[in-house]
Amino acid sequence: MSRNPESLYTRVRQEVGVRADRLWEVSLALHREPETAYEEHRAARLLAGELEREGFAVERGVAGLPTAFVARTGSAAGARGGPVVALLMEYDALPRLGHACGHNLIASAGLGAALAVRAALGGIEGTLLAVGTPAEERGGGKVALVGAGVFREVDAALMFHPGVHDWVWAPLTASAQLRVGFHGRAAHPTGSPTEGIDALGALIQLFNTLGVLDRRLPPGSHVQGIVTDGGRATNIVPAYAEGLFGLRGGTTSALEALVEELRSCARGVASATRTRVEVSDVGGRYEHFRDNEVLSALFAAHLDRAGIPLSEPTAGVYLGSSDIGNVSTRVPAIHPWVAVMGPDGSDHTPEFAEAAAGPRARQVMTAAAEALACTAVDVLLRPEVSERAWAGLRAKAAAGR
Known part of the structure; x- marks a missing residue:
């Protein structure tokens, strides 16, 4: 199979496309039956089952969390060398508001990206992980996963978040x-x-x-x-x-x-x-998000092909906090913000929950899955990407940013 990046990007998009209906069904299933932090049993079963059916080896109950899992394909970390890419999925909902933060879209996009990369690359040079991360809204599943060493060998942690802005990265406190x-x-x-x-x-x-x-x-x-x-x-x-x-x-x-x-x-x-x-x-502390500019630029370029341009965040505006911060201070990570409703709206509202199951949400989910998958291909097949990403993280850490 050709390892030409452009042909692989095309193949990845095709693989997402043939799964688009099923990915949307998964997203709507999560949306219809929202589960709050640490109670996401149906969501974890659904997502892990989809990955298992397409050849991923799934470990459930990771880090002592019944609703966390890690699905793996490719070489065992460190066994054959090569980069390790983790595609992150969130799927907890808000009490009384359901998926008013759009985690159903994060889960389905991460799932689609993982399945597309595996199908497009076949024998993956390196390791691809699909990581189920519960309790982002309360408690911090990623904090526990970091403590358990899930990200110890990871070279890139990739996810997106739906919102009311199209920003290449999220200013998270x-x-x-x-x-x-x-x-x-x-x-x-x-x-x-x-x-x-x-x-x-x-x-x-x-x-x-x-x-x-x-x-x-x-x-x-x-x-x-x-x-x-x-x-x-x-x-x-x-x-x-x-x-x-x-x-x-x-x-x-x-x-x-x-x-x-x-x-x-x-x-x-x-x-x-x-x-x-x-x-x-009370619970684990969330660290601030440290954006990896190398990986974020790649994601933004891939998303732009789907007609969704991203810009830099508005100076001085903060979007909240997330346990992705604890991942981003340890390994190169991205957390772009892609709008599913206009800037006059707000997440954590009934209106946003409705938007997370609407036509714009489906378009964003599919485009994000494609862009995440293409970014994963970049890391897996272009050694200089991982090298530059790590250099960027170390520079920010040294500057205390």
């Missing part, structure tokens, strides 16, 4: 969730007011303090909190109060500094109010 609990002393607020130590008052004071802090935070950093336990009755001074705080930083180091600021504020409030405070992490 680092994030963490912290639980803050204040312990006071219960008392009757009228009968023995001096005996009480108001834990809820301390928590409210922390919110006020963080409001002052928020005004001087750098771009991309902020704190958002909610009260998760504010007491049980109005005639009892609350002995315990608890808040959950979401923290974001433009970089991972900025996030770490913000976490320490919150801890310092909590300790100060506890000292001032004679309460005792506990601060603990």
